[in-house]
Amino acid sequence: MSAESRDRRSIARAIMSVASTVQWENTSAYLKRHGAEHAYEGELLDELVLQEDFLLHANAENLLPMLWHVRGARSQLAATAYRTSATAHASAGDLRDRHEILRRDQIRVKMERPSVSEPDQLWNPRWVLGQGITSSLAGTLTGHTRRIEDIAFGLLDRRPVALTASWDQTGRIWDLATGDQLGPSLTGHTDQLTAVKFGHLRGIPIALTASLDGTARVWDLQTSRQIRVLSGHVGAVHSIAFGDIEGAPIAVTGGWDQTVRVWDLIADRESRVLRGHTGTVRGVAFGTVDRVPVALSAAWDGTLRVWNLLDGSQTNEFDGRNGLLNTVAFGKVDGTALAVTGGMNGPVLVWNLQEGTATDLLGEPVAPGAFTGLGGGNVVSVALGYLGDAPAVIIADDTNTATVWNLQARRRENVLTGHTNYVTAVALGNSGGQSIALTGSVDQSARIWDLTGDGRPRRETSGHSGPVESIALGLLRDRPVALTIAREPNALMWDLHSGTRIGPPLTGHAKDLTAVAFGRLHDGPAAVTTARDGTARVWDLNSWKQIGTLAGYTGTVNAVAFTRFGDRPVAAIVSGAGTASYWDLTVQAPARGGPSSARAFAPLSAARTDLCGVGRASDTGDSRPGAGDASDGSGSSDGNVGDDLRRLVTAVAFDRRGRNPIAVSAMNDGQVHTWSLRGETISGTFLDQTGPLSALALGTIGEEPVAIGAGSGGVALVWSLASRSRRGSPIRGHTDEVTAVALGAVDGKPIAVTGSRDETIRVWDLTYPEHALIRTILLPAPCRAVAVSAEGAIVAAAGDEVLMYDHTGR
Numbered sequence: 001m002s003a004e005s006r007d008r009r010s011i012a013r014a015i016m017s018v019a020s021t022v023q024w025e026n027t028s029a030y031l032k033r034h035g036a037e038h039a040y041e042g043e044l045l046d047e048l049v050l051q052e053d054f055l056l057h058a059n060a061e062n063l064l065p066m067l068w069h070v071r072g073a074r075s076q077l078a079a080t081a082y083r084t085s086a087t088a089h090a091s092a093g094d095l096r097d098r099h100e101i102l103r104r105d106q107i108r109v110k111m112e113r114p115s116v117s118e119p120d121q122l123w124n125p126r127w128v129l130g131q132g133i134t135s136s137l138a139g140t141l142t143g144h145t146r147r148i149e150d151i152a153f154g155l156l157d158r159r160p161v162a163l164t165a166s167w168d169q170t171g172r173i174w175d176l177a178t179g180d181q182l183g184p185s186l187t188g189h190t191d192q193l194t195a196v197k198f199g200h201l202r203g204i205p206i207a208l209t210a211s212l213d214g215t216a217r218v219w220d221l222q223t224s225r226q227i228r229v230l231s232g233h234v235g236a237v238h239s240i241a242f243g244d245i246e247g248a249p250i251a252v253t254g255g256w257d258q259t260v261r262v263w264d265l266i267a268d269r270e271s272r273v274l275r276g277h278t279g280t281v282r283g284v285a286f287g288t289v290d291r292v293p294v295a296l297s298a299a300w301d302g303t304l305r306v307w308n309l310l311d312g313s314q315t316n317e318f319d320g321r322n323g324l325l326n327t328v329a330f331g332k333v334d335g336t337a338l339a340v341t342g343g344m345n346g347p348v349l350v351w352n353l354q355e356g357t358a359t360d361l362l363g364e365p366v367a368p369g370a371f372t373g374l375g376g377g378n379v380v381s382v383a384l385g386y387l388g389d390a391p392a393v394i395i396a397d398d399t400n401t402a403t404v405w406n407l408q409a410r411r412r413e414n415v416l417t418g419h420t421n422y423v424t425a426v427a428l429g430n431s432g433g434q435s436i437a438l439t440g441s442v443d444q445s446a447r448i449w450d451l452t453g454d455g456r457p458r459r460e461t462s463g464h465s466g467p468v469e470s471i472a473l474g475l476l477r478d479r480p481v482a483l484t485i486a487r488e489p490n491a492l493m494w495d496l497h498s499g500t501r502i503g504p505p506l507t508g509h510a511k512d513l514t515a516v517a518f519g520r521l522h523d524g525p526a527a528v529t530t531a532r533d534g535t536a537r538v539w540d541l542n543s544w545k546q547i548g549t550l551a552g553y554t555g556t557v558n559a560v561a562f563t564r565f566g567d568r569p570v571a572a573i574v575s576g577a578g579t580a581s582y583w584d585l586t587v588q589a590p591a592r593g594g595p596s597s598a599r600a601f602a603p604l605s606a607a608r609t610d611l612c613g614v615g616r617a618s619d620t621g622d623s624r625p626g627a628g629d630a631s632d633g634s635g636s637s638d639g640n641v642g643d644d645l646r647r648l649v650t651a652v653a654f655d656r657r658g659r660n661p662i663a664v665s666a667m668n669d670g671q672v673h674t675w676s677l678r679g680e681t682i683s684g685t686f687l688d689q690t691g692p693l694s695a696l697a698l699g700t701i702g703e704e705p706v707a708i709g710a711g712s713g714g715v716a717l718v719w720s721l722a723s724r725s726r727r728g729s730p731i732r733g734h735t736d737e738v739t740a741v742a743l744g745a746v747d748g749k750p751i752a753v754t755g756s757r758d759e760t761i762r763v764w765d766l767t768y769p770e771h772a773l774i775r776t777i778l779l780p781a782p783c784r785a786v787a788v789s790a791e792g793a794i795v796a797a798a799g800d801e802v803l804m805y806d807h808t809g810r
Contacts, residue, residue, distance in 0.1 A: 005042075008041040009044065010042070011038055011041075011042060012038045012039045012041065012042025012043075012044040013044065015031055015035050015039070016048055016051060019035070019051060019054065023052075023053065024051070024053045024054050024056070024057040024058075025053065025057055032057050032058055033058075033059040033062050034062060035048065035054070036048065036049075036062060036066040036067075037062060039066075040069055046070050046072040049067070049075045049079060049115070050072075050074060051115070052117055053115075053116060053117055054115070055102060055115065056095075056098065056102055061090065063082075064083070064086060064139075064179055065179060067079040067082060067083065068138070068177065068178065074113075077109045078111065080137045081102065081106040081111065081133070082105070083138075083139060083140040084108070084109075084137065084418050085098075085101045086142050086445070087140070087142045087443075087444070088101050089102070096119065096121075097778060099116065099119045100119050100121070100778055101778055102116045103116045103117075103119060103125065104125045104128070104803070107128050109133050118808075121775065122763075122774065122775050122807065123763070123794055123807055123808065124805060124806060125803060125805055125806075126497075126499070126805065127498070127499030127803075128801055128802070128803050128804075129463040129803075130463040130468070130799070130801035130802055136414065136451065137450075138436070139179045139448035140445050140447050141162065141164070141179055141181075141445060141446040141447070141448070142444070142445050143185075144164065144166040144168050144446075145166075146166055146192075147166065147167045147440075147441065147444060148164050148165070148166050148167075148425055148441060148442075148444065148445070149166060149193055149424055149425060150164070150165040150193070150194065150195045150196045150381075150424075150425045150440065151164050151165075151196070151425040151427050151438045151439065152197050152207075152427055153427045153429030153436075154198030154205065154221075155198075156182065156222075159175060159176075159177065160177065160429065160431040160432070160436075161173055161174060162427075162446060162448070163196045163207050164196065164425075164446050165193035165195060165196035167193065169187070169190070169191065169192060170187050170189075171185065171186035171193060171196055171209050173186075173221060173224070174446070176431045176436070177432070179448070183223075183224040184224045186207060186217075186224055188217060188226045189209065189217065190211075190213045191211050191212040191236075192211065193210070193211050193212075194210045194212060194237065194238050194239070195209065195237075196208065196209050196240070197241055197242045198242065199242030199249060199251075200249065201227075201266075202266075204220055204222065205220075205221040206218055206220060206227070210240040210255075211237060212236040212237075214233055214235060215229055215230060215233075215237065216229075216237050216251060216263070217229055217230065218251070228265065230263050230270070232261055232273075234255075234257040235255060237254070237255045237256075238256065238281065238282050239281065239282060239284045240284065241253075241284045241285050241286040243286030243287075243295075243309075245309055246293075248264065248265075249266065250262055250271070250286075252284045252295045254281030254282065254284040254297050254299070255280070256280050258275070258279060258281060258299070259273050259274065259275055260273075260274035260281055260297045261273050261274070262295065262312075274295065274307050274312060276305060276314050276317075277297065277299040277303065277305065278301040279299045279301030280300045281297050281298070281299045282298055283298040283325065283328040284296065284297050284328065285328050285329055285330040285339070286330065287330035287339075288337070289315075289337045290337075292308055292309075292310060293309040294306050294308060294309060294315070295309055296330055296339050297328070298327060298328035298341050298343070300324040300325065301324075302324055302343075302346075303317050303318060303319065304318040304320060304328060304351065305318075306318075318358070320341060320349075324344045325342070326342060326378070326380055326381075327379065327381050328340065329384045329393070330384065331384030331391065336354060337354055338391075339353055340384055340393050342379025342380070342381075342395060342397070343379055344378050344379075345378070347360055348360070348361055348379055348382065350393070361393075361405050361410065363410040378397060378398040379395060379397045380397065380398060380423075380424055381395070381424060381425045381426045382394065382395050382396075382426065383428050385427070385428025385429060386430070387404070387413060387435050388435060390407070390408040391407040392404055392405060392435075393405050394437055395426065396422075396423040396424060399422065399466070400417065400422060400800070401416055401423060402415075402423045402426050403415050404416065404437060414451065416437060416449050418447060419441040420443045420780050420781045421441055421443040421781070422441060423440070423441050425438075425439065425440035426438065426439050434450055436450060437451055463800070463801070464485075464800055465486070465488060466487035467486055467487055467784060468784060468802055469487065469513070469514065469785060469797070470513075470514075470515050470785050471785045471796075471797055472527070472787065473518065473788075473789050474525060475525065476502070476525050476541055477525075480496035480789055480793075481502060482787070483518055484797070484802055485514075485529065486512075486513070486800065488513070489507065489510065489531065490507050491506040491529050493506075493541070496789060496793060496795070499804060506544065506546070508537055509529065509533050509535065509537060510533040511532035511533040512532050513531045513532075514530050514531055514532060514556060514558050514559070515530045515560045516529050516560070517561055517562035517571070518562065519563065519571075520564075521538075521540070521586075522569070524540065524541065524542045525542065526541055526547075526562075526585070527539045527562075528550075528560050528571045528573075528585075529560070530557035530558065530559065530574075531556075531557060532556045532557075534553045534556065535549050535550060535551045535553065536550040536553075536560055536571065536573050536583075537549050538571075538585060548585070550583050553575045554575070557574070557575055558574050558575065559573075559574040560572065560573055560574070565584075568584050568586050569584075569585040569586065570582055571583045664696065664698055674721060693709045693711045694710065694712065694737060695709065695711075695716075695739055695740050695741045696709045696710075696741065697709075697741045697743050698743065699742075699744065700743075700750070702750070704722055706718055706719060706721060706743065707721055708741045708743055708752050710731075710738035710754060711738065712737045714734040714735060714737060714738055715730050715731065715734075716730070716738050716741055717730055717731070718771070728766065728769035729769055729770055729771055731752065731754060731764055733773055734758050734762065735756075736757040736782075737756060737757045738755070739756060739782070740754070740755035740756075740783050740786040740796075741754050742786045743766075743788065744790075744792065745792070746807055747792075749766075750767060751764060751765060752764045752766055753786050753788055754786075755779075755783030755796055758782070759781060759782055759783070759798070760777060760778055760779060760783070761783060761786060761796055762777075763775040763776075763777070777805060779796060779798040779803065780798055780801065781799035783796055784797045784798065792807035793805065793806050
């Protein structure tokens with residue numbers, strides 16, 4: 001080691017020694033800003049990143065570029081956790097919020113010993129289950145103020161760069177080595193940007209952008225200046241591609257006017273208009289087939305078309321296989337010209353452009369009119385590239401993740417998780433010899449992913465593979481447990497203390513589950529699940545076996561509650577038609593005539609039958625004071641998310657009068673009713689707010705049975721079931737719809753927990769009528785479900801993750 005290197009290491013060691021003595025909170029502003037740079041120069045960066053609370057207090061602007069240089073496994077996890085919420089750290093917001101976020105994210109990346117101290121607050125994260133954060137996350141690019149709609153890879157002065165296009169009407173250039181924005185933003189469009197691509201014009205690196213303002217524009221990336229405006233489309237321009245015809249650079253655009261247009265970038269003029277589509281052209285790509293330059297266009301008429309750019313003729317038209325196409329990418333594998341398409345309600349298809357055949361991602365042929373769910377859903381972006389030497393495709397399909405497929409091995413290689421909202425744009429490239437992926441999202445960030453190595457997922461995932469919809473808490477052999485369901489046919493059970501899986505999945509439904517409830521049969525703990533297959537199923541949790549099917553419904557079964565009526569276990573089931581029925585689980589027959597009977601929950605049967613419920617209720621199976629139900633009605637059972645006329649939540653609780661169970665139902669019209677299990681109406685409407693309810697839960701305050709409900713206005717209300725009147729003031733504070741509520745007790749005080757689309761949970765003290773806010777918990781995604789255990793732990797669903805917050809008693 002040279003003398004200079006020794007000096008640098010000595011300086012770095014001195015900095016770390018000072019910080020460990022006085023703690024990073026009390027160090028100078030200079031050390032917080034430049035400590036990482038000195039540690040890097042002294043080859044002690046990995047050690048510094050793991051020093052307690054350094055990441056919490058370091059200056060984000062200087063720290064983020066340094067995190068590219070950490071090498072140790074644990075320090076890379078710490079860097080990944082920091083990058084995940086880089087926007088929050090870079091904003092220099094409330095230190096308490098950043099402390100909570102950083103601790104939570106280190107638990108999300110599975111750091112066994114977080115390098116951030118535990119915050120001094122009432123509830124702290126203990127474990128997180130689910131897809132979490134892929135440890136191959138290498139960087140986060142922040143700066144846009146609205147969603148990123150497209151992303152592209154390029155080279156600028158031999159440096160790998162990313163180009164982003166956003167709804168904030170700007171494009172931006174990013175250095176992939178440092179994560180810094182290069183130069184000023186690309187400004188000039190007068191509406192949202194829809195697409196961006198990289199190219200060259202007379203030796204100058206350029207960006208091409210498309211916009212809803214009806215134009216495409218060309219930018220000099222060395223100066224960030226606009227050098228061309230391509231006007232000609234009628235209405236929005238949705239897609240753009242760069243290519244060349246016999247060495248002459250061109251742009252290809254597609255738009256709302258159902259045309260594909262070709263632009264001569266040297267002459268700065270429109271050279272061809274390609275007509276034939278009968279729907280909006282959403283995606284275009286450039287390539288060569290048999291040495292002929294071609295344009296590919298994917299449109300909402302469900303077709304992929306191939307155009308000869310030498311003469312403007314359409315050379316092929318392919319059926320998109322049941323989908324309105326959103327996106328297309330071009331590439332070559334072993335000399336064969338390929339296209340990959342994706343769209344709404346159809347599969348991702350790989351097209352051999354020379355043979356005119358289509359296969360799915362596994363390589364299986366897909367005939368016209370056929371449907372495969374593989375890679376289906378609403379695919380919004382695809383890109384072709386390489387994983388090492390293997391051709392690959394990356395897919396964004398209206399989830400918080402992107403998926404990488406190896407087209408040579410025909411297998412899924414990686415699921416990139418970490419965005420906190422839908423991924424809208426993807427690209428593949430190479431940086432410093434490493435295969436990388438780029439993603440853009442509604443969360444206003446772009447992310448960089450290191451795909452080197454064998455390409456397999458860097459972290460073994462556990463839990464659900466889709467958004468978690470409902471949570472039920474209970475006891476299994478005196479062990480607190482949680483049952484969770486997602487948009488898949490399985491329910492999973494977890495140890496509430498450790499977060500470890502218990503037993504096998506509850507598998508048997510033919511379609512996605514919609515609700516789960518926990519309770520007891522005569523011989524032990526049991527669960528009831530409902531699903532889109534038109535059934536509810538009963539499970540013995542001692543043997544993990546299905547012991548009964550409650551069938552006879554048409555379409556989706558939306559909600560379930562579990563209780564006891566005398567010595568009989570009873571389930572209340574709500575169908576998508578708005579009807580409800582009781583089932584006596586000792587005989588597996590409808591307790592009041594079955595789902596088709598007018599006597600089975602007759603007031604609900606009389607509701608409008610065209611209104612399908614989407615709320616979900618899950619009972620804790622615990623009648624002790626303070627043990628509350630949790631329900632979540634944030635999604636649509638038939639896919640019509642946000643349709644306020646399709647909401648219904650049902651729950652069951654014990655009335656204090658003689659401990660006879662009553663059912664409480666929240667209707668799509670905003671009404672709340674209570675019913676006895678004998679079928680009589682106890683009360684009519686007692687809700688004093690308008691609009692539909694999206695969440696409902698039951699519990700007690702002292703000996704008084706109460707209900708809490710919430711809806712789209714961001715307000716929750718508490719009602720007394722005894723007096724059928726509102727109890728206390730409205731619960732306000734959320735900035736978006738309240739989608740989940742629960743009731744419980746902590747240290748003898750009744751509490752309400754509300755979860756919202758605003759990505760927070762809020763805890764409220766119900767002791768006094770003012771309903772004081774106790775704690776705000778920050779989530780990584782909008783809340784979909786929440787529950788409170790008998791010990792006061794809070795379990796929440798956010799995206800495809802389940803988070804457990806332990807009550808610390810501070």
